[in-house]
Amino acid sequence: MRRSLKGTRFLTTRLTRTGVNPTMVQRIYMVGAGAIARLHAKAICKEAEEGQAAAELHVTDSNPAAVADFVRQFPEAVPHGDLETMLAEPARDDDIVIVATPPVAHAEIACRALASGRHALCEKPLAVSREEAARMLSAARKANRLLGCCSSRFAGLPTTGRVKELLARGELGRIYQMSWIQRRRRARSGVEYQPESRWFLRREISGGGTLMDWGPYDIAAMAETLQPVRVDVLHAWTANPRADHPVALAAPFDVEQHVGALLQFHLADGSRLPVRYERAACCHGEERTVTEIEGTEGGVSWDWLVFGEDGELIRFGDEGGEPVRETSRLADATPDMMDKPIVYFRRAVAGLPSRAIVGEQAVFNFGILAAIYDCARTGEAQSVELEEPR
Numbered sequence: 001m002r003r004s005l006k007g008t009r010f011l012t013t014r015l016t017r018t019g020v021n022p023t024m025v026q027r028i029y030m031v032g033a034g035a036i037a038r039l040h041a042k043a044i045c046k047e048a049e050e051g052q053a054a055a056e057l058h059v060t061d062s063n064p065a066a067v068a069d070f071v072r073q074f075p076e077a078v079p080h081g082d083l084e085t086m087l088a089e090p091a092r093d094d095d096i097v098i099v100a101t102p103p104v105a106h107a108e109i110a111c112r113a114l115a116s117g118r119h120a121l122c123e124k125p126l127a128v129s130r131e132e133a134a135r136m137l138s139a140a141r142k143a144n145r146l147l148g149c150c151s152s153r154f155a156g157l158p159t160t161g162r163v164k165e166l167l168a169r170g171e172l173g174r175i176y177q178m179s180w181i182q183r184r185r186r187a188r189s190g191v192e193y194q195p196e197s198r199w200f201l202r203r204e205i206s207g208g209g210t211l212m213d214w215g216p217y218d219i220a221a222m223a224e225t226l227q228p229v230r231v232d233v234l235h236a237w238t239a240n241p242r243a244d245h246p247v248a249l250a251a252p253f254d255v256e257q258h259v260g261a262l263l264q265f266h267l268a269d270g271s272r273l274p275v276r277y278e279r280a281a282c283c284h285g286e287e288r289t290v291t292e293i294e295g296t297e298g299g300v301s302w303d304w305l306v307f308g309e310d311g312e313l314i315r316f317g318d319e320g321g322e323p324v325r326e327t328s329r330l331a332d333a334t335p336d337m338m339d340k341p342i343v344y345f346r347r348a349v350a351g352l353p354s355r356a357i358v359g360e361q362a363v364f365n366f367g368i369l370a371a372i373y374d375c376a377r378t379g380e381a382q383s384v385e386l387e388e389p390r
């Protein structure tokens with residue numbers, strides 16, 4: 001199935017930014033050739049075309065039709081019949097495998113990629129259980145390779161950066177609560193969004209519903225803002241409100257579309273912060289977006305879920321007994337949201353400063369998500385600690 005790459009666009013542009021290997025083009029191996037794989041491939045092409053970093057793209061999928069269609073769209077990509085064949089050639093130091101399959105397959109594929117001596121960038125959610133995530137981290141440590149998660153799509157936004165500055169300078173006084181709420185009435189993956197991928201609705205493949213789907217971004221952004229070293233899940237619930245879209249009625253559908261939790265963040269300075277968390281892709285109340293921290297000297301609310309537009313940040317305070325609010329808009333110059341995971345991961349692999357979410361941090365973030373499910377299921381509080389990097 002292997003084809004010649006001579007003279008292709010990927011090869012004509014040399015690595016210029018990462019400098020990992022000045023004579024050979026970096027190899028990127030895509031596992032899964034569906035919707036998200038195409039967006040990673042576009043990001044890789046864009047970097048090559050802009051002269052940032054060239055790549056030799058390989059692809060495999062358990063569905064040969066998906067590979068064939070992928071190669072029609074990206075003719076430079078080298079198709080392979082299966083993962084084993086694709087990873088058979090000896091690994092080079094900067095080889096990257098992107099795991100772009102539904103969640104149930106992430107751990108197994110990432111572990112095989114790492115064992116082959118390659119770095120693994122895994123789609124979100126990282127895994128479907130804490131045990132799998134731990135296994136992936138062990139495999140990365142054993143192979144001395146990076147394990148990354150694609151939950152970095154909203155990383156590094158200027159609004160988040162401004163909030164971190166306010167906190168670092170103590171401008172809000174003693175912070176005593178955070179609210180992180182994203183409620184949509186009808187935005188279910190596999191129903192209203194991407195209805196052709198019905199696996200989103202089946203727990204045995206997706207691992208869960210909207211918490212597995214959007215929770216990785218919520219938790220990554222919360223962790224970036226506050227950098228907790230431990231998170232307790234004190235209370236949690238999940239629900240699947242009925243909404244009779246024809247796709248939802250036709251498909252096997254056993255995952256939650258509404259989730260809430262009371263979390264306690266343990267911050268690096270020893271303080272604790274209660275966090276009210278809620279996420280809905282389907283609910284029967286109002287749509288609502290709240291991202292807010294309140295302290296004794298002031299409050300702040302901000303956009304962290306921005307899709308290329310400016311983000312708004314509102315500061316709340318007091319002047320002579322009167323409540324005041326001040327709104328600012330911050331332009332976002334970070335890479336396109338869908339490009340970030342591979343752009344940041346390539347930088348991390350090259351040893352450059354990067355906002356990639358890797359290793360212990362990736363596993364910690366996933367652990368919080370899994371602990372919310374565990375708490376909702378058992379009714380018992382859960383706790384997750386950030387491990388020191390080894």
Ligand SMILES: NC(=O)c1ccc[n+]([C@@H]2O[C@H](COP(=O)([O-])OP(=O)(O)OC[C@H]3O[C@@H](n4cnc5c(N)ncnc54)[C@H](O)[C@@H]3O)[C@@H](O)[C@H]2O)c1
Binds near residue numbers: 060100103194197
């Ligand atoms: N679609 C999106 O907008 C989006 C956005 C961000 C992240 N993601 C994440 O990307 C991952 C994939 O989602 P998608 O939307 O691309 O799904 P998809 O249904 O479009 O494609 C998944 C592909 O994986 C293949 N596949 C399944 N099991 C496999 C295996 N064991 N080995 C090789 N190939 C296998 C399927 O044949 C299919 O072609 C998920 O983890 C999802 O959460 C998707």
